[in-house]
Amino acid sequence: MAKAIMVQGTMSNAGKSLIAAALCRIFRQDGYRVAPFKSQNMALNSFITKEGLEMGRAQVVQAQAAGVEPSVSMNPILLKPTGDSVSQVIVNGEVLGNFSAQEYFAMKQSLVPEIRKAYRRLAEDADIIVIEGAGSPAEINLKDHDIVNMGMARLAGAPVLLAGDIDRGGVFAQLYGTVMLLDEEERPYIKGLIINKFRGDRSILTPGLKQLEGLTGKPVFGVIPYLKIDIDDEDSLSERLTGTEGLTQGSLARTVPEQADPLMPEYVRHQSLVEIDVIRLPRLSNFTDFSQLARIPGVCLRYVGSIREFGQPDIVILPGTKSTVADLLWLRESGLEVLIKKAAAQGRAVIGICGGYQMLGETLRDPDGVETGEGGLPQLVRGIGLLPVDTIFLPEKTRTQVRGEILSPAKGFDALKGRRIEGYEIHMGRSVIREGSGAEPFARLHAQTGGYSREKEDGCTAGTVCGTYVHGIFDADDLAWRLAESAVEKKGLRLTERAVLSQEAYRERQYDLLAASVRQNLDMEAVYRMLEEGV
Template sequence: MAKVIMVQGTMSNAGKSLIVAGLCRIFKQDGYRVAPFKSQNMALNSYITEEGLEMGRAQVMQAEAAGIKPSVRMNPILLKPTNDIGSQVIVNGEVLGNMSARDYFAYKKKLIPDIIKAYRALEMQSDIIVVEGAGSPAEINLKENDIVNMGLADLLDAPVLLVGDIDRGGVFAQLIGTLMLLEDQEKARVKGLIINKFRGDKTILDPGITMLEDKGRVPVVGVVPYMNISLEDEDSLTSRFDKREAAQIDIVVIRLPRISNFTDFAVFELIEGVSVRYVDSVSQLQHPDMIILPGSKNTIGDLKWMRQNGLEAAVKKKKEECIIFGICGGYQMLGRSISDPYRIEEGGSILGMELLPMDTVLEKEKIRTQVQGGFGELSGLFSELSGMELTGYEIHMGISTADQGSRPLCTLTDVREGNKKADGLSADNIYGTYVHGLFDHGALASVIIRKLAERKGLSMESGLTMDYATFKETQYDKLADTLRQYLNMDEIYRMMNERKSDDERVN
């Protein structure tokens, strides 16, 4: 059986995802076959596998760190919030349906066989599995029927590392308070504590660590410094949304209430002299070089939100002075209308922004596929993209029909089925597509920034110094190097070797 280690946190955004990714890279470097696992993820950033199945992007990032292809077995349950009290429930990459929080809480234990089956499949091909929890194991109102923290640790007989975030303050109370709220058998599973995101002189922290170990009766296995790592973070608490200062080339992403897959734009943040700002009011818009309408889990609702707060009108006024680019739900918004005859979102129809000549109907079946292809003959500032290759993936419920004679943005091939189709539209300096991840491919992002710079009379020839995939590999290695320095890896290996035999495990 595979060895296992589980990383839980005192709260959301304590750094679990990056610790898991770093451990995956360390174990890979040490010669082991390693895989990440998270039984249940709540996120609007998702990904489509080669099989056309949907999973959370955090586990995709961790799979990249482990050097393996992403698989839905790494994230058998994905919850995509549709409103404040409900989510779309995705099991093994397929949509199960929409549920309220209360209904899902009552239902979720029925998904334990799916969780165990996915985990067992990973075990067949792995030497080590690094499991990530969700939120905090000390949410006492949610502990009944838990399938993602201590309940899962018990099912898998997993030793647990508990991570606290010192950057947000109160790390000793976080860790001791969490331990105090655990049942005795749960606390016994916690084999090590990690203080994460530390800044400063560790010797000042040492007396507190001694007291923490005395009171908690659990050793501190690492004090990890705050790391400047450019990797994907949790979508609900990302610091990317806080950036306000415009650079030489200023890209604005409309921060929709149900924004999804904002990972599409991370590549631009790596180019010197470029700012990526997420705005949710007209006053924040300023004078960008490009406005991006991102994906949305509730396109009609988010378009209404833009209409009500004035952002729709403000964006339309900018069409003569900057590029407007829509991705997925943002692309749908750019059309003339969006209809929802099956009440996939809110029902009814809504007028679009009328910037592209097409209409969208939200259908019952979700389109999920990886694609590759090339740009068509484009007009406007990005005409240089014409003929360039692209890759990415589609996740959407709608079908958009363009006017005859309109200019498609690209031609795509479904990687799994081999079917070809036209996708997206371009009209002057307004562009739209269903393809997520297209900016990550090759020199595309650098070309876009260079053209935006030329429009302003600037020279930005350097762009990215390497392709995005290569850059991420350097970040995974940097993450692993840092964790090796500050974690007691000998102790972590020892924890994994102390598990019960296969016959003793809880199945």
């Protein structure tokens, strides 16, 4: 059976996921078979496996770092919030149902056998399992029946590294308080402490590190610097959602064509060529769909959550959401719906992904209360009306990996026609184009779920507006580049630079950079001793 090591944190977003990913890559580099594991994850960013099962993206990232195929055994329980106190509970990749926080707390012990079985499946084939905790192990109101922090450490017999986030302040209090709030029988599981996201001169920390070790009786294994690594984040705490993405500084250039209006101001270096506004919906899901766009030199990608932030984008994207109806009503109340319709009327491209695609249609119906059963939302809602599409929500969730080609790109983006796409669908609904509307399906797809496959049409295109159910659509081939290139050409300009590495090569390089930095700043000899000695 595999040896286990666990990464816990003093709080959410302390860096557990990335440290776990780094360890997965380091152990793989050192010749071991590695698998990531998180018994319970809460996130709206999810992924569909080849078997058509749903899991959290953090464990997908860690599996990629480990060089193994993502499996739901790596994340047997996934919670997807649908409101402030209700979540969809997914067990072994299948939807169990929607439960309130109190209902789930009462039932979660019954899920321990599923956690055990998933862990054992991984342990049969791996040399090392890197386990990630959730939130903090010192949430004293949640410690009873814990299945993801110390409860999981006990189940796996895993020694624990405890990480604190110095960037948010109070890291010594974080680490000391967490250790002291643990029960006497839990503290021995903590074998080492990590200071994460440090900026500055490490020598200044030395007196504090020694005092912390004296107070807690736990050695500090490392001080990991604040890393500029481009690896997909998982949840709404991501810094990507609070500002502008894209390489708007450095080796960017705009080129004025020879026949340009002589009064046109000369474009200078360090300016963006393409501006993309992604609407930051309250229940935004799978925002990693747009990571590849933000990596293109010349692209400025913003997450927009209010009318004040909405600029003059070349492209507007309505992303996926866990609660389409609620977020559509928010969009209407916030005033952003008016700006999106205005952008479309001006001939700007508007793209909807999954729930965003559903919003762009004429109507959304929910006769079974799939989405609107909680919170008293209306079962029939008017859509934004930019696509002649009607959507009906269905109880059964569509979960499948897909590949195919674009049939009808948005007007002005003809270079995308026939381009290969691939990704995955996660949605509870079916959208139908109105007969006689003149609109065209966006793509033709080959859907593969387990041993079953079929051909189907997807999405809708009408003028400069299009929508699709496919997540990850911009990751395949050079679709993101072609989209940006077409947007630039509409201005009579051209992109002058292109990424040299493929997406896969770029991703692998980022994992290697992450591993190199963590290896340099973490006492790996002590980590390996942890593995050998256990608890």
